[in-house]
Amino acid sequence: MNETHDTNETATADDGGGLDPRAAAALIEQTKRQAQRQFDLRPPLLTLLRAAVILAAYGTVWLSVRGQHPYQGPTGAALAVVYGAVIVVIIVSVAVVRRATSGVGGQSQRQRGAYGAAFGTAWIAVSVFQGALYHVDPSHAIVYGVFPAAAPLLVLGAAAAGMAAAREDWRTLGGAIAVIALGTGSAFAGPAGVWGVIAVGGCVIAIGYAAYQLRQRRA
Amino acid sequence: MHDDEPTPADALDPLIHVPARLRLMVTLAALPQGDTLSFTRLQDMLGLTPGNLITHLRKLEDAGYVQTEKTGSGVNGLTTVALTRDGRGALDRYTAVLRQLLDTAGPAQPP
Numbered sequence: 001m002n003e004t005h006d007t008n009e010t011a012t013a014d015d016g017g018g019l020d021p022r023a024a025a026a027l028i029e030q031t032k033r034q035a036q037r038q039f040d041l042r043p044p045l046l047t048l049l050r051a052a053v054i055l056a057a058y059g060t061v062w063l064s065v066r067g068q069h070p071y072q073g074p075t076g077a078a079l080a081v082v083y084g085a086v087i088v089v090i091i092v093s094v095a096v097v098r099r100a101t102s103g104v105g106g107q108s109q110r111q112r113g114a115y116g117a118a119f120g121t122a123w124i125a126v127s128v129f130q131g132a133l134y135h136v137d138p139s140h141a142i143v144y145g146v147f148p149a150a151a152p153l154l155v156l157g158a159a160a161a162g163m164a165a166a167r168e169d170w171r172t173l174g175g176a177i178a179v180i181a182l183g184t185g186s187a188f189a190g191p192a193g194v195w196g197v198i199a200v201g202g203c204v205i206a207i208g209y210a211a212y213q214l215r216q217r218r219a
Numbered sequence: 220m221h222d223d224e225p226t227p228a229d230a231l232d233p234l235i236h237v238p239a240r241l242r243l244m245v246t247l248a249a250l251p252q253g254d255t256l257s258f259t260r261l262q263d264m265l266g267l268t269p270g271n272l273i274t275h276l277r278k279l280e281d282a283g284y285v286q287t288e289k290t291g292s293g294v295n296g297l298t299t300v301a302l303t304r305d306g307r308g309a310l311d312r313y314t315a316v317l318r319q320l321l322d323t324a325g326p327a328q329p330p
Contacts, residue, residue: 019238021231021320028314031242035249038264103260105299107253 037217041100044213050089051206057085058149058199062192065145071191073144115163122155145191149198153183175209230320234282235313239267240275244310247285247302255288255299276300284309 019027037043064078065071074082101109129151134143157179164172182205186197235241242265250256262272279285284306289298302310 019236019241021317021324024231024236024241025317025321027238027241028245028317031245032249035246035264039249103257104250104254105257106250106255106301108251109254 033217039100039104041097042213043096044210044217046092046096047206047210047213049092051203051210053085053089054202054206055199057082058195058202061149062195062199065192065195068192071141071145073140074195118159118163119156122159123152126151126155141191146187146194149194150183150187153179153186153198153202157183171212172209175205175212178205230316232309232313232316234278234284235309237275239265239271240279243272243275243279244284244302244306247300248307248310250302252304252307253301255301258287258298258300261300279306282309 060081061074061078064075065073097112101112126148130143130147133147137143157176161173161176161180164170164176179202182198182201186194186201189197235244243261246261246264247256258269258272262269265272267275276285276287280287282305283303286301286303287298288301289296291297
């Protein structure tokens with residue numbers, strides 16, 4: 001321990017006399033809220049940002065492909081918007097996680113590493129699988145339409161659902177299952193429609209989750 | 220009521236029933252069981268001086284409510300603090316007694 005304390009401070013260390021039960025209860029509530037807010041890895045504002053990014057990224061791709069006959073895939077400009085949006089989300093997410101986990105060690109730190117490895121592997125697997133699909137049958141409708149739009153939702157949703165189930169976090173599990181259902185259902189909208197369905201559906205799920213987070217904070 | 224007569228508030232754990240230590244315990248309890256918090260982050264969150272925080276931590280550590288661990292030395296030294304199972308249990312008991320006291324006292328009277 002850092003042994004740089006001065007003796008004058010220790011004299012004030014027990015100044016707690018007169019703390020009445022009501023004040024103690026208020027202090028507990030206030031401290032708990034502050035601590036939870038500071039340790040929060042997924043603040044509602046970040047979820048709302050993700051909702052906006054889902055709408056902007058998937059919506060932009062949908063706008064670029066909706067009139068294509070036959071389906072060719074997203075334009076370079078639309079992809080630039082997607083990559084830009086993803087980079088913004090990654091930068092903001094990393095900053096939030098760094099701030100929340102600064103000085104925090106132990107079991108959660110090890111779990112975060114394992115979660116990161118699981119999500120990273122799932123994400124890479126989707127991209128590699130897309131390459132394999134192109135090798136087997138270079139149909140633009142599948143390789144640049146339905147698969148890249150819906151597959152990440154299925155794979156990452158399943159990974160998130162498994163993690164939420166392990167933590168017994170039922171609300172997040174519900175959200176993850178909704179993401180899987182969206183990925184599955186959206187595929188029926190076709191190579192162009194799938195982007196539009198996910199833009200709206202993903203945004204709605206993220207806003208719903210942000211509302212739940214806000215309610216949790218106020219509870 | 221005489222000064223030496225026990226009050227309902229005396230049922231509260233005197234070790235926790237101090238604003239700084241109560242905040243310290245509640246802050247550590249906000250982390251999942253098994254997690255640790257660095258001394259500097261804890262100090263930053265509570266707004267206490269290092270000396271004051273050390274004093275409170277020693278008292279809680281003597282009671283087995285928190286555990287501190289130091290790794291490395293000098294500028295690379297890191298002190299981490301964690302709430303023990305006993306500490307979490309003591310805080311749970313404290314809040315339960317507090318709830319009972321507040322229920323008995325009834326709603327707050329307007330000034």
